[in-house]
Amino acid sequence: MTDRPAAAKSHQPDPHVRRILERAELEGVELVRFLYADHGGVIRGKAASRSRLAERLTTGIGHTVAMMAMNMLDQLQEVEHMGPVGEVRIVPDPATYVPLPHAPGAAAMLSDLRRLDGSPWDACPRTFLKDAVAELATEGYTLVAAFEPEFTLGRRLPDPAGGPDRLVPIDDSLCYAGTGFDTAHDYTIKLVRALETQGLRVEHYHPELGPGQQELSVRHAAALRAADNHVLYRETVRGVAMRMAMWATLAPKPLAGQAGNGAHLHLSLWDDTHNVFADGGEVLECFIGGLLAHLPALTALTCGSVNSFRRLSPRAWSSAYAVHGPDNREAAVRICSPLGETGEPNLELKPSDSSANPYLSLGAVIHAGLDGIRRKLDPGESVDVDPDTRPGRYQRLPASLDEALDALEADEMLMEALGPLRRTAYLAVKRSEAVAFSGMDPSYELFHHMRVF
Template structure:
C-alpha cells in the first residue's frame, strides 16, 4: 500500500493543478465531476463548482464509506466498516482533467477514494490498480492495455403493455454492412469528436453483429490510463446518445436474443522498450499460464454482473472455455497476430465486459499474469479449434456469477491481493446482485442492466 503523501509534496506547485484551474476559467466550466467506479461496476461521483475547485483539488469532496457497499440496484449491503459511520474523500487526479463535450459547461476527473488524512483507503478500486502497477514495476515490467468495447445503440421506449422500458435498436443492419455505417453516422462522428477532445485516440469503428450494435476502439495506454480511458469511454458513449435523444447500452446482454456486448481486454508486457510478448517468448507463455490458472476467479472481476453470463456461452465467439490459441476467437485468451511489420503482438482476454469495474478487472489480471511469470506456469496446449467441438476436453468457465464468486473466494492469490475490506465488500455486493436477480424474471434483469450499464 502506498504511503501517505508528505506535506512537502502536497504543497509543491503542481502543473496539472494550474492547468486545470486555467482551463476551467477559460473554457467556462461550471461543474467538474469527480468520478470513480464502485464495486457494482457503476460509475459514480460528485461535482465541484468552479468557484470551489482550487480548494477541492486539495481536499477532495466528502463521501460516505457506505457507497462502496452499494450494489447496482442501489441496495446497500451490510459490510463491516462500510455503514453509516465513516468518511472518505473523493480526491481527483488533476492529470485526468477533460472537458465533457456531450455536457457543455462540465468537465471530469478520475478520482481516488482516500481517508480524511490523505492516506489510501483500503476499498478504493483505483488504488488497487495503482498498487498492482507498482508491483509489476518492481518486477521490471510495465503493462500496456486497451479495452475493446461493444455497445447497443437505439432508443429507450415505454412498453405498450405497461412493463419495463424497452431498448429498441437503431437499425437492423447486417454485421459490418454499409447501411449500419450510414444509420449510425451522425452519432458516430459526434462520439469520435467527443472522445478525441478528451484525449482518447480512436483506432477503428464498425457496426457489429447485432441490431444497433457498435464497436469503437481507442488506442492502448499504460494500465492506469487504460482503465481511466474506459471510464470516460463509458460515460461518453451514453452521454452523447442522451444528447441525441437516443440510448446506448454497454450491458453484456441488453437484448436476450441478440449478440452480447464484450469489452475484450488487450494486453502487452514491456521491459523498457522491448515487447516481452514477441517471438513466442517463454515469458508470454508463463503470463498466459497465470491467466489460465486464475481464470475462473478472474471472471468474477472481468465479467462482473449476472447479465455477463448470458453472453459467455459456447459457440458465440464470446469464449466459454479456459483455453488459449493463436487468433482463436473462441478461446478465452487469443494470441493476436501483429498487424504489418511494425505491429506489436498482444494478448486478448475475451471474457471481459463493461459491467466490470475496470480498475479491479485490470489489477487482478496483472496479479494473475505476474503469478504465472513468478511460478513459470505452463498454459497447456494452444487450441486451434472451437473448444466446444471437443466435449469434456477443456475446462469450462463459470456459468453464473455465483460460480465465479465461488472461484474467487477459493483463489488465495486474488483474495490476498484484494485485501480484507475490498474483498468483503465486493463479495457482499456481488452476492446480493446474484440473489436479487435470481428472485426476479429475465425482463427485470435485462431492463436493469440496460439502464445501468
C-alpha cells in the same frame, strides 16, 4: 478546522492545477465531476463548482464510506466499516482533467478514494490497480492495455404491456454492413469527436453483429491510463446518445437472443526496451499460464454482473472455455497476430465486459499474469479449433455470477491481492446482486443492466 487531508498540506501545488483552473475558466466550465467506479461496476461521483475547484483539487470532496457497499440496484449491503459512520474523500487526479463535449459546461477527472489523512483507502479500486502496476514493476515490467468495447445504440421506450422500459435498437443492419454505418453516422461522428477532445485516440469503428450494435476502439495506453480511458469512454458513449435523444448501453446482454456486448481486454508486457510478448518465449507462455490458472476466479472481476453470464456461452465468440490459441476467437485468451511490420503482438482476454470495474478487472489480470511468471505456470496446449467441438476436453468457465464468486473465494492469491476490506465488500455486493435477480423475470434483469451500464 479545515477538511484538507493532512498528507496534502506538505505538498507543493500540482503543476497541473494552474492549467486546470485556467482551462476551466477559458472553456466556461461550471462543474467538474470527480468520477470513480464502485464495486457494482457503476460509475459514480460528485462535482465541484468552478468557484471551489482550486480548493477541492487539494481537499477532495467528502463522501460516505457506505457507497462502496452499494450494489447496482442502489441497495446498501451490510459490510463492516462501510455503514453510516465514516468518511473518505474523492480526490481527483489533476492529470486526468478533460472537458465533456457531450455535457457543455462540465468537465471530469478520474479520482481516488482517500482517508482523511490523505492516505489511500483500502477499498479504493484505482489504488488497487496502481498497486498491481507497482508490483509488476518489481519484476521489471510495465503493462500496456486497451479495452475493446461494444455497445448497443437505440431508444429507450415504455413497454406497451406496462413492464420495464424496452431498448429498441436504432437499426437491424447486418454485421459490418454499409447500412449500419449510415444509420449510426451522425451519432458516431459526434462520439469520435467527443472522445478525441478528451485525448482518447480512436482506432477503429464498425457496426457489429446484433441490431444496433456498435464497436469503436481507442488506442492502447499504460495500464492506469487504459482503465481511466474506459471510464471516460463509458460515460461519453452514453452521454452523447442522451444528448441526441437516444440510448446507448454497454450492458453485456441488453437484448435477449441477440449478440452480447463485450469489452475484450488487450494486453502487452514491456521491459525497458521492447514488447517482451514479441519474443514469444517463456514470459509470454507463463503470463498466459497465470491468466488461465486464475481465469475461473478472474471472471468474477472481469465479467462483473449477473447479465455477463448470458453472454459467456459456447459458440458465441465470447469464450466459454479456459484455453488459449493464436487468433482463436473462441479461446478465452487469444494470441493476436500483429498488424503490418510495425504492429505489436498482444493478448486478448475475451471474457471481459463493461459491467466490470475496470480498475479491479485490470489489476486482477496483472496479478494473475505476474503469478504465472513468478511460478512459471504452463499454459497447456494451444487450441486451434472451437473448444466446444471437443466435449469434456477443456475447462468450462463459470456459467453464473455465483459460480464465479465461488471460484474467486477459493483463489487464495487473488483474495490476498484484493485485501480484507475490498474482498469482503466486493463479495457482499456481488452476492446481493445475484440474489436480487434470481427468480425474477428476465426482462427485469435486462432492463436494469441496460439502464445502469
